[in-house]
Amino acid sequence: MARKSRPTGDPKMSMSRRTFLSAPAALAATGLMPGPLLAAVAAETPGMPDLSSWEAVRAQFALDPSLLHFASFYIASHPAPVREAIEGYRRAMDRNPFHVVEHGMFGDDAQNLPLQVQREAAAYLGGNPEEVCLTGNTTTGLALVYQGLPLERGDEVLTTVHDHYSHHESIRLATERAGASMRKIALFDDSASAGTDAIIERLLEAIGPRTRVVGLTWVHSSTGIRLPIREISAALRRRGGRPLLLVVDGVHGLGSVDETIATMGCDYFCAGTHKWMFAPRGTGLVWASAENWARLRPIIPSFTDLGQYEAWLEDREPSTPTNANRMSPGGFHAYEHQWAMAAAFRMHQRIGRDRVAARIAALNTQCKAGLAQNPKVKLHTPASADLSAGLVVFEVEGVAPASVVEQLLAKGIIASTSPYAVTYARLAPSLVNTPEQVDQAVRAVREISG
Ligand SMILES: Cc1ncc(COP(=O)(O)O)c(C=O)c1O
Known part of the structure; x- marks a missing residue:
């Protein structure tokens, strides 16, 4: 477990990450000081390949060539840059798991690997690194958000009949615990002929006096429709009255649609990155603004929020608001997968x-x-x-x-x-x-x- 070198929850990430307590000489002897660790992984990992043609992009995948793969949205085949990043981190961890994780997870900004991932993801999403919460998949992100919302007895979460099992069950479990309720509406009768104005009209009409949260899916895996989230969000804000929180399952839009997600109008954007982003299997994220993170109550101890860790050391409640890192489930993970997320975001950026x-x-x-x-x-x-x-x-x-x-x-x-x-x-x-x-x-x- 970490020492006082845990990453901070400071929203500006002006780190109070402290230096690792071991003697520098002992660390140098391991050959795995953080700079060298990153450099060593980089040296073993080829740079981004040529991705200028679609043929070159397709060549990155080790898919069985005897089949035509039309279900890649289900779970990713890792492209070469992601496979190589995973392998680089795996080799480093197999050589020296203690130091690699101690530095990679709990080192200062220059060494901190979740922060590198958050930076790459934020550049893609159009937000800030401290707004990105790393999770294992869409399901975990949705569950963390709904369980974290300050729902009260009598509150209602309005959602639709079109959403995925993971979304409906996240809402059901959270509302049941809070004594709140959920209601599902149809946004359209026929997905193929649905239009933006009619969808918005149905949603606005369905909002009741108890509705506090609206849960929607960006691209539906039931029918393939892509909801006009930007327009829906704008309409929700225009309607006045008590502001509603908009939670979006964005998994089939992230990596397939050209959107600046941080400006799309979602209060919480939850997605796995192991589908269209081609990031490692078992990775995902939630994006929210600092203000919206502050509304949530964490349910799993974080390993990436210094404020929470320091409070525990001092046997007190955390004194700072909830942030993305505090919502990120702690415990040790398959770090070679989580850290290699950065390579997938870089690959998408490289292609454009x-x-x-x-x-x-x-x-x-x-x-x-x-x-x-x-x-x-x-x-x-x-x-x-x-x-x-x-x-x-x-x-x-x-x-x-x-x-x-x-x-x-x-x-x-x-x-x-x-x-x-x-x-x-x-x-x-x-x-x-x-x-x-x-x-x-x-x-x-x-x-x-x-
Ligand atoms: C719309 C939608 N949401 C959520 C999920 C679950 O995703 P994950 O495996 O990332 O939890 C799926 C699965 O494909 C899905 O289609």
């Missing part, structure tokens, strides 16, 4: 958030246009790229979704079904696919539909 989004939009538009030619296919995802992202959700007349997926697999195409009460088939064209592969998938669906 706008180029990534444009490529995903083009492949998905092509896929939808191809399927739309098929009279036996009903698309549930809006045709508009503004109201969709990387998921194409559809039904084939007379063929059960599970059978569509099975028959596609028999043709070497990996698709998936949506894990909801009403289930559909899904193709998710992403950076690992080519336009030719999209045509192949569309042709395969035509063969299945007969």
Whole structure:
């Protein structure tokens, strides 16, 4: 466990991280002083490869080439820069786990590896490093936020019928504990023809006197629709009255849409980074402003908030407000995965958030246009790229979704079904696919539909 070298919760991160207590000579002898640690990992890890063409990007993945992978949004295949970063940290930790973790976790700013991750993530999100809470996945982020909210008996969380199990259950468990309630509404009857104004109208109409929190999903894995979160947030703020908190499950938008997430209008943005971001499996984040972090009550002891640790040492309550680090679940983790998140954010930045989004939009538009030619296919995802992202959700007349997926697999195409009460088939064209592969998938669906 750390000494007084724990990272601070100071919002400005003007560190009071203190120097490690061991004698410098002893550390130097390990060859793993933090500077050297980072330098050693960097020296063993090739720099960012050429990512200027889509072929070069696709070459970073070790995916089975005998299959067409249209379910990459489910869980990431680690691209080479991420694999190499994981390997670099793993080798360093296997050589000297104590010093690497002691420095990497509890060292000053220059050595602190979660801070490096927070910086890379913040640059991508358009926020500040101290606003980024590192988690293990979307589910954990949602649970931390809802359990952390100061819900009172009688309060209501308004959500929708369209959200994922992890989101609904996070709300149910938190409201049950607080004596609050949850209510689900439909934002549209038909996802494919839903429009921004009608969605906003339904949401505003449903807000009741007890509603304190609104929980939404950015890109729905049930139908592929992408909610206009920016416009929804603006409408919620315009309506006046007691301000509501907007919690967003953003997992299928992060890494697929060109958005500056910190300015999108979410109060809490929760996402796994092990899907579209291609960060290591078992990684995720929550973004919120300092003001919104301060509203929450942590439920898991943090290992990255000095204020909380110092308070414990002095046997008192923490005197500073809750911050992102205090909300980040402590205990030791698979650090090679968490630290290698930074490589995934760097890779996205290197390719360009706008180029990534444009490529995903083009492949998905092509896929939808191809399927739309098929009279036996009903698309549930809006045709508009503004109201969709990387998921194409559809039904084939007379063929059960599970059978569509099975028959596609028999043709070497990996698709998936949506894990909801009403289930559909899904193709998710992403950076690992080519336009030719999209045509192949569309042709395969035509063969299945007969
Ligand atoms: C909309 C949505 N939210 C949350 C999750 C759960 O994500 P995680 O595995 O990061 O907890 C999923 C899973 O794919 C999802 O589709």
